[in-house]
Amino acid sequence: MDSLDQFARDKLAALAASQLKRRLAPTRSADAGWVERGGRRLLSFSSNDYLALSQHPQVKAAAADAVMTYGAGAGASRLVTGDHPLIGALEQKLAALKGAEAACVLGSGYLTNAGLIPSLVGPEDVIFIDALAHACMWAGAKLAGARVRMFRHNDMADLAALLRAHRGSGRRALIASEGVFSMDGDRAPIADLAALARDHDGWLLIDDAHGLGVLGEEGRGSVQAAGLGAADVPLQMGTLSKALGSYGGFICASATVIDLLKNRARPLIYSTGLPPASAAAALAAIDVMTAEPARRAKPLALARRFAQRLGLAPPQSPVVPLIIGAAGPALEAMAVLEEAGYLVVAIRPPTVPEGTARLRFCFSAAHQESDAMALADIIAERIPYRRQAA
Numbered sequence: 001m002d003s004l005d006q007f008a009r010d011k012l013a014a015l016a017a018s019q020l021k022r023r024l025a026p027t028r029s030a031d032a033g034w035v036e037r038g039g040r041r042l043l044s045f046s047s048n049d050y051l052a053l054s055q056h057p058q059v060k061a062a063a064a065d066a067v068m069t070y071g072a073g074a075g076a077s078r079l080v081t082g083d084h085p086l087i088g089a090l091e092q093k094l095a096a097l098k099g100a101e102a103a104c105v106l107g108s109g110y111l112t113n114a115g116l117i118p119s120l121v122g123p124e125d126v127i128f129i130d131a132l133a134h135a136c137m138w139a140g141a142k143l144a145g146a147r148v149r150m151f152r153h154n155d156m157a158d159l160a161a162l163l164r165a166h167r168g169s170g171r172r173a174l175i176a177s178e179g180v181f182s183m184d185g186d187r188a189p190i191a192d193l194a195a196l197a198r199d200h201d202g203w204l205l206i207d208d209a210h211g212l213g214v215l216g217e218e219g220r221g222s223v224q225a226a227g228l229g230a231a232d233v234p235l236q237m238g239t240l241s242k243a244l245g246s247y248g249g250f251i252c253a254s255a256t257v258i259d260l261l262k263n264r265a266r267p268l269i270y271s272t273g274l275p276p277a278s279a280a281a282a283l284a285a286i287d288v289m290t291a292e293p294a295r296r297a298k299p300l301a302l303a304r305r306f307a308q309r310l311g312l313a314p315p316q317s318p319v320v321p322l323i324i325g326a327a328g329p330a331l332e333a334m335a336v337l338e339e340a341g342y343l344v345v346a347i348r349p350p351t352v353p354e355g356t357a358r359l360r361f362c363f364s365a366a367h368q369e370s371d372a373m374a375l376a377d378i379i380a381e382r383i384p385y386r387r388q389a390a
């Protein structure tokens with residue numbers, strides 16, 4: 001065997017030995033909330049489609065119309081010929097939603113953070129980042145080449161101490177955290193982060209991939225839900241791919257910062273623009289989201305009822321982790337639920353810290369209270385879990 005295949009085989013064997021090997025499982029979304037996988041119909045609690053908008057008739061029609069009118073792809077970078085007017089309309093709508101001057105849409109949430117962070121800070125600067133921040137913020141930090149200081153998850157005393165000790169080591173400073181943490185469902189103390197950012201001349205970046213649509217008035221997200229705005233959080237990042245049911249990422253900021261990003265963010269400059277259909281779907285989804293308070297309230301309400309039934313701490317978002325511990329038992333728990341007709345994908349390291357493998361439940365407007373209760377009953381009966389979240 002040549003060295004390349006030998007390398008791949010060794011790596012895969014090591015992953016398999018520690019129960020960390022992953023496998024793609026072809027999955028079709030059927031009706032909202034339901035999927036088909038391995039020839040079975042399962043009720044899914046693993047999609048981030050919180051408002052079930054990926055299957056909403058108005059959203060699908062907007063995407064289909066855009067495909068028929070404008071075609072399937074953008075054809076080039078936005079800076080060449082890929083800047084469809086729908087993207088500009090979407091940026092205006094996102095900026096208004098977040099109370100910011102302007103917005104920039106990129107190919108995905110991952111690309112947004114990977115492009116944004118190196119556009120703002122570099123080797124002479126310092127980034128303070130929450131230990132549980134999403135992989136794409138870490139990727140952005142790495143690409144930036146800045147010094148990185150990790151603070152303990154949501155620990156403002158730790159961040160304050162790090163700022164006192166290390167803020168001076170960087171010309172500019174970025175402070176990066178999430179509105180709602182993707183794997184734990186807890187929220188960041190955004191007001192405290194904003195105060196520390198102000199005191200130390202740090203630029204606060206909040207990734208609110210999981211807050212949009214389910215928190216704040218009209219689903220504006222975590223920053224608005226905390227009673228804050230663009231003056232407190234100058235960099236509000238989000239994705240079109242979760243509650244909005246489409247695909248793509250965005251950043252809201254001042255018009256000047258957005259202008260700079262459009263000149264410097266490499267995933268905007270060197271990658272093809274968002275397909276018009278994704279922009280059209282996101283535009284339609286924002287309309288449905290802002291118009292339907294009951295749809296927005298349902299995911300968190302269901303998460304709370306579910307957690308109550310299992311004696312878990314009250315959730316702060318529609319994401320509820322059930323900590324199992326080791327990777328093997330987490331996979332076994334997933335199999336038990338799958339057998340019972342539910343899809344709840346086990347989340348293992350390195351996505352979550354060692355020893356905190358878990359089932360991650362995402363509640364959505366597509367679920368019924370009876371679904372959440374039946375699921376909780378099966379878990380209580382058959383799955384050994386830790387009552388305390390990690």
Ligand SMILES: *Cc1c(COP(=O)(O)O)cnc(C)c1O
Nearest residue numbers: 108109110134182209239241248
């Ligand atoms: C999903 C996610 C992203 C990436 O967004 P995509 O649009 O899926 O690339 C970024 N940050 C957080 C916190 C996420 O959960």
